[in-house]
Amino acid sequence: VWADPEVLGRDLRLPMGVKPGAVAAAVYTNELILHTWDLATATGQRPEWDSGLLERLVEVVRRALPAEARGGRIPYGEVVPVPADAPALDRLVAWSGRRP
Template structure:
C-alpha cells in the first residue's frame, strides 16, 4: 500500500454510507440471508459493527484479536445509531496521523496502521454491498468507495490460490458490464 495513502477519510466515508443504509433497515428483514453466506442480515450487521469496534480498539492501542468481530445485542431499530457511534469511536481512536505508520496487530498479522485501516476499508465497503442486497438492492452505493475497496482487494488478495487461512472463496465471474461493487463482490468470492 502506498506509504502516503491515508485511509482514514475513506473508511469514515464508508461508515457514513453504512450508517445511512442501516438507518433505513426494516427490522422484518433481519433474519434474511445475505450474499455473505455464513451470515444472515442481523449476524452480518453485528459482524461488521464488531469489526469497526475492533479496528477502533486497535487505534486505541489494543490488539486486534482481543475483541471478536461481533457486536452484542443491538435493538432492531438502532443499527444506524450503532454504526454512527462506532464511526465516532474510530475517528477519535485514529485522529493522530502518527498512528498510520505504527505497527499494529490485526487478525492477519502485524502491519502498519495504514495497511490495517485499508483492510477495514475493503471489509466495510464489501459488507455494505452485502447488506444493501437485503435492505435496498436497487439503491446506489458510492462508486469511488467501491473503486478504492476493489483496488485494495486486488493488491492484497491473490486471485488464486484461495482457501485455508484466507477467508475468501475463489474469484467469481461477473458480467462484463458489472458495476464496481459487483466486481468487488466477485473478487472476494461472492456469487453474483
C-alpha cells in the same frame, strides 16, 4: 481515528498479523463494505457507496488478496468472473468470492 496520519503510519496488530495502519484501514473498510453488501443482499437492499472509494478499494484488494489459494488461511471463495466494466461494487464482491 483513521484520519490521523500517525495511526495510518503506525504498525497495528490485526488477526492476519502486524500491518501498517493504512493497510488496516483498507482491510476494515473492505470488511465493512462486504458484510454490509451481504446483509443488504439478503434483505433485498442495495446500499449506495462512494464510487471513488470503491474504485480505490478494488485496486487495493486485488493487490492484497491473491486470486489463487483461496480457502484455509484466505477465507474467501474463488473469484467470480464479472465484466471489466462492471460497477466497482460488483467487481469488489466478485473478487471476494461473492456473486453480484
